[in-house]
Amino acid sequence: MEQGNVLSYFNLFKLVLSRDLKIALRHRDDVLNPLLFFIIIITLFPLGIGPEPQTLAKIAPGIIWVSALLATLLSLDRMFKSDYQDGALEQLLLSPYPSFIWVLAKVIAHWILTGIPLIITAPVLAGMLNLPTESFLATFWTLLLGTPVLSFIGAIGAALTVGLKKGGVLLSLIILPLYIPVLIFATSAIDAASYGLPYGGQLAIIGALLVGALTLTPFAITSALKVSTN
């Protein structure tokens, strides 16, 4: 009564990752919407605060990172919602593998679809905000290490609110307080870079947050998914 080849963990990871990427690329808007949202928000700040380059340069790190936070938050809902609505989430939960693997695959797929576009467009917007050129590299590094943390922590909230009809506001109330450490260390790293100071320490802390999120949040995400599909 046993069956054919049971997938190795890495094959399962690849299978779920490629499926998610294929689905997302089949309809582009899922990728473009958070990106356009990120760009629009950043263009709002100068309109609100005024175009003086000095003030913009001073608050550019905060604007970039708060916009990245909100763009990720907006796209979190998509991570489990469609699988929940068509029953694919139940089949994944009932697959004979530890759910850590496919949860990891889904979150990384989400990061590839939302995190990487942010990292690519950030330099252009930083330029618009007159960010000093020394901080461009720092912005890149903080976004590269920080956006996965946003996806992992955000996935817990997404998993908890996937079953709720109006879960969007609740998702931000639960998750935004948990984003504060990443925001603080990322913006201070970019600030330090603009004065030419070393920012390795801040990056190390964001890296630590990333490794912590990478190893711990899938367990929370799994139990959250079990609650939502109860």
Next chain:
Amino acid sequence: MWKWLHPYANPETTYHLSDRVIPWFGWLSGSLLTIGLVWALLFAPADYQQGDSFRIFYLHVPAASLSMGIYLGMAIAALCGMVWQLKLSDAAVAALAPVGAVFTAIALFTGAAWGKPMWGTWWVWDARLTSELVLLFLYLGVIAINNAFEDKQMAGKAASIIALVGVINLPIIKYSVEWWNTLHQGATVSKLGKPAMSLEMFWPFVVCFLGFAFFVATVTCIRFKTEILLRNSSRPWVKNLMLEQAK
């Protein structure tokens, strides 16, 4: 090992236990609070630097430390619930969250009101006040998710997960806010520190603290009873209880 705790895992015995214990906590907290506040407001010496505005300290510091303590208690209840599948822990989390939120709000408000005469503005991004504000958001998150689900069982489990995720992140948030505060903080603004505590100030503080602590215990037990009833409303013991009380 925890044999003596086992009977209390059954909701009925815990319900009656908290029923019996409420009057004791109530009277204890009432008397301690009256003694403590009268002592603090009337007899304790004023601070040589801050004068009588220092008396807010007897309300602000107990509220702040209790708000942290309640969150910790809530997280421990959530952990027990997850590890031993206890139904009562969901009720405990649901009972504790609003009490903690109220104490955090009190700590925030009194902190701001205490800071105004010293710093001239109502809100100062002081490390402790900011962490207290984030703690309030964490509480509101737990309360919101508790009311978001119709099914009480799911709501309880979801709230426990968020309480646990919150308690893991709390120290990280606290230290990053403190680190952020020292980064942007000019040396001029004096921190909301506790000045050297003479004995005449220390004892009223202890009495006030105990008074507030027992107050938390009383209100939590009342809310705990409500949550147990709501979660077991289809069980026979609740129905008989209702019929008895209806007579």
Next chain:
Amino acid sequence: MPWENNNTIEFISLFIALQSLSAQIYLETKQLTCIKQDRILFEDLNVQFRRGDIIQVAGPNGAGKTSLLRILAGLAQPYEGTIEFDQNNINEQLELYRQNLLYLGHLPGVKSELTAQENLEFQLSLHGYGNSDAEALLADVGLLAFEQSLAGQLSAGQNRRIALAQLWQSNAKVWILDEPFTAIDAKGVEAIEQKILEHANNGGCVILTTHQELNLPSNRVSRLELDYRF
């Protein structure tokens, strides 16, 4: 009485019961209780599901049929009581249990952005049948020319057939099918009924719910009646 619970059990013939008594018990519930929105759906349910059984869970709407099936599949947690697969609790050996389980719920679990073949291949490899021929299976369920068409463009019945195609491949010990015949035409229903009988005959155990009459030999089907409790 091999099955004792406070729900009425309708026996077709004692001989079948005695013959199945000796068969190996796959799944057994112990004092299973389920409470949804403060209403007790069923209480202290002790049922044994044996090798070669076809069990139809019957009862009015809201009696808790779907909840019972989801609890048996391990998707939902009961309020009280345990479920044992091969004499040990499913929560202790989830992966082993899931290797021997096929669950099809109300939702087919089919992604509308993927083609019928991609969907089936994903579900098959998820349950360890990666190397099976998806096209042939789709032909078996009457979707011969539809392999490459997107599931989103197919009808609800066709989507459900994609999910049901797994029955032609899976030899998992326990099948849990929640209303498998919805949106399926008469010929399809007939084919699925034969598949269920064939699976039960070579040692499987099928638990299903359906509102239409099963035209299977009545001595092969036993009913578990759940009544509506206030």
Next chain:
Amino acid sequence: MQFDSITAFLDMGGYGFFVWLSFGFGLIALLTLVLQSKSALKRAKSDIAKRIVTEQKQKLAAQQQNNHR
């Protein structure tokens, strides 16, 4: 006694406004917490009592239906 008169006590060395504002807010917050908790308990009890009554009515209605059939 740190204060020699009621007015001095109320004045709190010039900080009276802030001290009484904090303690007033504290008192109101704690009071509302207690009252809300008590009324929630009462409401829960009455809800359950009402539900028991409706359940019995539903049972009776179901039985009458069975007797008619």
